[in-house]
Amino acid sequence: MSTFDLLEKRHHVRKYSEKIPPKEIIEQALWKTWKTTPSKNNAMPYKVFIYGPDKKEEKEKVWHMVYKNHINAEKVAVKRGLATRTEDGEPNPFYEHIKYNPYLLCIHCQPREPNKFYEEQVKKGMFFDQAWPEMVDRFIDTAAVEAGMFIQVLTNYLLESKVDLSYTSCFWRDPQKWLDAGLDHAKWRPIILMSIGYAERYRYEDLKDWGRSHEDIKPEYEDMIKWV
Numbered sequence: 001m002s003t004f005d006l007l008e009k010r011h012h013v014r015k016y017s018e019k020i021p022p023k024e025i026i027e028q029a030l031w032k033t034w035k036t037t038p039s040k041n042n043a044m045p046y047k048v049f050i051y052g053p054d055k056k057e058e059k060e061k062v063w064h065m066v067y068k069n070h071i072n073a074e075k076v077a078v079k080r081g082l083a084t085r086t087e088d089g090e091p092n093p094f095y096e097h098i099k100y101n102p103y104l105l106c107i108h109c110q111p112r113e114p115n116k117f118y119e120e121q122v123k124k125g126m127f128f129d130q131a132w133p134e135m136v137d138r139f140i141d142t143a144a145v146e147a148g149m150f151i152q153v154l155t156n157y158l159l160e161s162k163v164d165l166s167y168t169s170c171f172w173r174d175p176q177k178w179l180d181a182g183l184d185h186a187k188w189r190p191i192i193l194m195s196i197g198y199a200e201r202y203r204y205e206d207l208k209d210w211g212r213s214h215e216d217i218k219p220e221y222e223d224m225i226k227w228v
Helices: 003-008 023-036 056-079 093-099 116-123 133-160 175-180 203-209
Strands: 013-016 046-051 103-109 164-168 190-197 199-202
Touching (some): 003 133, 013 164, 023 046, 023 133, 046 056, 056 093, 056 190, 093 164, 093 190, 133 164, 133 190, 199 203
Antiparallel strands (some): 013 199
8 A cells, every 4th residue: 555545544533442452563663653753963852651551540631631721722712802602611522532542642842862973062062952951942843843753654654554543732731730630741841642543433424424524624735835
């Protein structure tokens, strides 16, 4: 199967089945992703935390970070006159994959010490910003781009193994909120969430049942790509 055909098969998961992908498959995909994802200065200034099938309480807490952030964003939008309603009390069902899944990945920014090569460059005066905790807000953009590449590469390997996945970038950005909730892994700013498992139902199936799948589409190719 071509890469195009493989990626065309990916859909947002509405609900995962109770069947759990073997941990070995997930480990292999993660190792391949680590091995093949590029990084500026080979720093990889982020860290992937994984909650397995037994971490239901932690996943509930992460979902809470998603739900509360969503409601806060809507309330701020209403206050500014950019929206007229919130979903407070009615959680978005398409976030449920964060709570109910076999595996949940939380990717956070992570300061890194330089490898031996760049350690020598630092001694010569190079500024290695990824090594400085106080510079997280400076290199977060780089970390986010690289985490996105990591997620995309991982997507390919998981789809090759017929494993489904979904992403979410709606959550509290402040790591202190995560720590206050008892999520001890969240020392640094979160970047993206990814759930993994075997899908029982996809989001597009809900849209199809509603007769609206033809409406929820991407911008046209011509609106996205322009030769200059």
